[in-house]
Amino acid sequence: MTTAVTSKPRSVRRVLIASTVGTAIEWYDFYLYATASALVFGPLFFPGSSTAGGVLASFATYAAGFVARPLGGLLFGHFGDRVGRKSMMVWTLLIMGIATFGIGLLPTYETAGVLAPVLLVTLRVAQGIGIGGEWGSAVLLSTEHGPPGRRGFLSSWPAMGFAVALFGSNLTFVLISKLPEEDFLTWGWRLPFLASSVLVGIGIWVRLGIEETPEFVRGRAESRPARVPVLMVLRRWPRRVVIGILASLGTGSVIAMFTVFLVAHAAKAGPEARSTVLTGLMIAALGECVTLPVFGALSDRFGRRRVMIFGYAVAVAAMIPAGAWLASGDLTLVALVFIPALTIAHGAIYGGLAAFLVDLFPTMVRFSAIAVTYQVGVTISSFLPLVAVAITGGSSALLPVVALFAVVQLAAAIAVACAPDSRADTDLPVDLAADPAGERRPVGRAVHGEVGDDR
Secondary structure, three states: OOOOOOOOOOHHHHHHHHHHHHHHHHHHHHHHHHHHHHOHHHHHHOOOOOOHHHHHHHHHHEEEEEHHHHHHHHHHHHHHHHHHHHHHHHHHHHHHHHHHHHHHHHOOOHHHHHHHHHHHHHHHHHHHHHHHHHHHHHHHHOOOOOOHHHHHHHHHHHHHHHHHHHHHHHHHHHHHHOOOOHHHHHHHOHHHOOOOOHHHHHHHHHHHOOOOOOOHHHHHHHHHOOOHHHHHHHHHHHHHHHHHHHHHHOOOOOOHHHHHHHHHHHHHOHHHHHHHHHHHHHHHHHHHHHHHHHHHHHHHHHHHHHHHHHHHHHHHHHHHHHHHHHHOOOOOHHHHHHHHHHHHHHHHHHHHHHHHHHHHHHHHHHHHHHHHOOOOHHHOOOHHHHHHHHHHHHOOHHHHHHHHHHHHHHHHHHHOOOOOOOOOOOOOOOOOOOOOOOOOOOOOOOOOOOHHHOO
């Protein structure tokens, strides 16, 4: 067993700030698109379709960004395991910023014809590549600078950036949706995308001032990086990869269904219902900023499994009345959907998820391992709004959607229950210098779900 190497408290605080600020900016950019896909992209970029067809096509472009996320995760994960975490954080933010600014400049279908949706999908893919590398780099910067026994709490900070971004992106659309409908559809929707360039510049400046993680520096000094880290992960720990994918699928499906599908479903009731739903989302997102570190700390104390399974169960309960309550336009009923679903359920799942995945894999292949598990899981979840629209066929009856969501959450809960309950694992080194492919078995003795007990 090796002794954990950590940074000084001041350095840890600086890293947490950099991770949280940068992650908030990237998720803000990413979820601007999610909100726009539910509210405006259908008529602007796919006007020849029926109402349901336009929503379906808009959700398809939303999903395209998620399809690109595993590619971004693998790309940045490969270099993050071989070169380092810090530089990857800067590159991911830069790519995301350029793509988001470009979306704000796009011509619509009326102006450019079929070229408009093609460009929209292209920039959405670029967003996906950027966010695919962002999550892993931010999580590893925060967890690998601190002690293993606080991984849940530390990883909840970049997770909090997500909640801040969800609040900010919806606040932006609440404000601009007060414009006359014609102005909103003509130029108003572009403003949030163009303004994000200022935030991206601030985020890059903050991230340039942080140091590489002590765990990665130690691991690189002890052994040579694997030539292709992701291949090592898939060969040695396939069971853990599957567990991580299913756990991430459960997490991503909460966001995909509650912030995309159900928002679009409620928007059919009119502009007033749309505004109420966005307000409810903001309230829940602010609440999650508080609950994420709380649940992260609870996962350190009581174990990831218990906290995350609790979250999956609450998400299913919140889904049952969600369709009718969100379409009602009653802010109280809307809050009674979003607060349990996001503030509590997603807070519990997401607050422990990053540490849960970090605990599963050793340092020198960890970035690539997270790319495979988290990004693949949330990519699959991004197709759930498409599936939901397809199975309802425009009907207001959402019982099949509730059943689908419950099955996904159950699969995620079972996967998490089958994983080792690692609260404070001490990372073990992996000897990768044995041959050109770096395929020797890990050295040391496994503890609490670390390297060697999954054979």
